[in-house]
Structures are given as C-alpha cells and as structure tokens.
Amino acid sequence: MTDIRLSTVGEAIAALSAYDPTTPLRIATQPGYPVQHLLAHVVCTPDDAEGNGTPPTDPPVVWLGAGEQVGRLPDSATDALGWSR
Numbered sequence: 001m002t003d004i005r006l007s008t009v010g011e012a013i014a015a016l017s018a019y020d021p022t023t024p025l026r027i028a029t030q031p032g033y034p035v036q037h038l039l040a041h042v043v044c045t046p047d048d049a050e051g052n053g054t055p056p057t058d059p060p061v062v063w064l065g066a067g068e069q070v071g072r073l074p075d076s077a078t079d080a081l082g083w084s085r
Helices: 009-016 075-080
Strands: 002-008 026-027 035-045 061-072
Touching: 009 035
Parallel strands: 026 061
Antiparallel strands: 002 035, 035 061
C-alpha cells in the first residue's frame, strides 16, 4: 500500500506508475451526497490474501482510497460522473 496524499494528476500518475497501465482503476464514493476527498491510499488486489504464497488467480484491480474531506463535489463533476443532483 502507498500511504500518501494525492491532490494533483501528476501525483496520482506518479503513485500509479508502479502498476500496469491497463489495470482497471476504481474509487469508492457516495454519490447521494457528493463531496471531495483527498486520495490517501493506492492498493492493488488480489494480493497474497491467503498468506500462503499461492499466486492469485483473479485479475488485478487498482483501488484508490479516499482521505480527508475537502468540500462538496462541484456540480460539473457530479454531472460528468452521471450522478443525479
């Protein structure tokens, strides 16, 4: 896990450069009350979740974890994401 604050595209690209660029990227949010958060974590699954050294069989997914809330999401971003207001 990379435990850093991301506030720009450049920082996100730098943090994600360790992963295959074709890996799907996801972020968990709450569209019912859209707010902005700084990004705090970048992780990739599956990892050795079993802890026994068995290679994972599922395809990798990169996840971004939300950090500190920094305000309400602008309407333009809510619209671009296809969330109702």
